[in-house]
Amino acid sequence: MGDTCGMLFYTPPPMIIDGKQIAAKVKAEVAEGVKALKAKGVHTGLTVVRVGEDPASAIYVRGKRKDCEEVGIHSDEHHLPATVTQAELLALIAKLNADPKVHGILVQLPLPKHVDERAILDAISPAKDADGFHPFNVGALSIGIPGVPRPCTPAGVMRMLEEAKVDPKGKRAIVIGRSNIVGKPMAAMLLEKHATVTIAHSRTQDLAGEVARADIVVAAIGKAELVKGDWIREGAVVIDVGMNRLADGKLVGDVEYAAAARRASAITPVPGGVGPMTRAMLLVNTVELARRTLP
Numbered sequence: 001m002g003d004t005c006g007m008l009f010y011t012p013p014p015m016i017i018d019g020k021q022i023a024a025k026v027k028a029e030v031a032e033g034v035k036a037l038k039a040k041g042v043h044t045g046l047t048v049v050r051v052g053e054d055p056a057s058a059i060y061v062r063g064k065r066k067d068c069e070e071v072g073i074h075s076d077e078h079h080l081p082a083t084v085t086q087a088e089l090l091a092l093i094a095k096l097n098a099d100p101k102v103h104g105i106l107v108q109l110p111l112p113k114h115v116d117e118r119a120i121l122d123a124i125s126p127a128k129d130a131d132g133f134h135p136f137n138v139g140a141l142s143i144g145i146p147g148v149p150r151p152c153t154p155a156g157v158m159r160m161l162e163e164a165k166v167d168p169k170g171k172r173a174i175v176i177g178r179s180n181i182v183g184k185p186m187a188a189m190l191l192e193k194h195a196t197v198t199i200a201h202s203r204t205q206d207l208a209g210e211v212a213r214a215d216i217v218v219a220a221i222g223k224a225e226l227v228k229g230d231w232i233r234e235g236a237v238v239i240d241v242g243m244n245r246l247a248d249g250k251l252v253g254d255v256e257y258a259a260a261a262r263r264a265s266a267i268t269p270v271p272g273g274v275g276p277m278t279r280a281m282l283l284v285n286t287v288e289l290a291r292r293t294l295p
């Protein structure tokens, strides 16, 4: 609470941006698209490649299978042992690239250390790149070629901002994290919507000061509650991409949620925030890739 003696500095509670609810809306749109394609003889298909036994990946893959069923996308999973060679993986991708029933391919990350992740992602046909990680699609985003595929997590965040009626235009946005799958494409998408974008990372000096200037804060770090509530500017919009499993099994974000919620005008929860949107945007990409195969 900003003030305990009187209502002078009372801050209203923030809007909770409900990722599950927005994801349900997105999925309903996808289901329509899948149906329309089916009427034209195209049965939208997504293939997931998973290597080894990463427990987080197993949960994500299970969720994706359920999502696909819900919207009528045919989903396939190739689960390979952690000992698979790079050549075997490349051969599988070549087979999927050539299979007309496969519209989207997703190779679950991280891959085992003996596999060159970049070589695998580069081998996925840009026309079947459900994650939007191929250099061709990364370049398309960077130079402003519209359309999909775009990386699912930042695309999901943009949809959440839109649904929450937050226009980034002219606003100061900070993206904390510069990974190829979240931070960098997130910054590119905010820039495309005319935000003034700062990208922070592990070498940033005075992260607290940088965050305090921002109207929109996107945290994609992977460190539980690293972003303190009292760094947040009064009225800022807070998007928490982080997913950190605590020792007691609890899932928390990169932002100190309760304290940040006292200052923010809108905030995303973890779980139930960005995670469900990532999964929904994967479906959007897949159906759009299928649509592109129409003559």
Ligand SMILES: NC(=O)C1=CN([C@@H]2O[C@H](COP(=O)(O)OP(=O)(O)OC[C@H]3O[C@@H](n4cnc5c(N)ncnc54)[C@H](OP(=O)(O)O)[C@@H]3O)[C@@H](O)[C@H]2O)C=CC1
Pocket: 153, 176, 177, 178, 179, 180, 181, 182, 183, 200, 201, 202, 203, 204, 207, 220, 221, 222, 223, 226, 241, 242, 243, 244, 274, 275, 276, 278, 279
């Ligand atoms: N909700 C969802 O759908 C998804 C959630 N995630 C979650 O998002 C988080 C980030 O994922 P990802 O981008 O893959 O992670 P990476 O580990 O690839 O990147 C983390 C980034 O955070 C930066 N960083 C690390 N420590 C600090 C610090 N102390 N101060 C400032 N910056 C710091 C790193 O900087 P540097 O580059 O200098 O090392 C790096 O750029 C994770 O919690 C992950 O689980 C990821 C994907 C989807």
Ligand SMILES: Nc1nc(=O)c2c([nH]1)NC[C@@H]1CN(c3ccc(C(=O)N[C@@H](CCC(=O)O)C(=O)O)cc3)C=[N+]21
Pocket: 057, 059, 060, 063, 106, 107, 108, 109, 110, 131, 152, 153, 243, 251, 270, 271, 272, 273, 274, 275, 276, 278, 279
């Ligand atoms: N090629 C590739 N693409 C990815 O997009 C990708 C990946 N590899 N590797 C792993 C990360 C992680 N990730 C998640 C997305 C959503 C949830 C999700 O739906 N989370 C739920 C809760 C899950 C729970 O409760 O455990 C939520 O936040 O509400 C989880 C994890 C995608 N990733």
Ligand SMILES: [Mg+2]
Pocket: 019, 269, 270, 271, 272, 273, 274, 275, 276
């Ligand atoms: Mg979430």
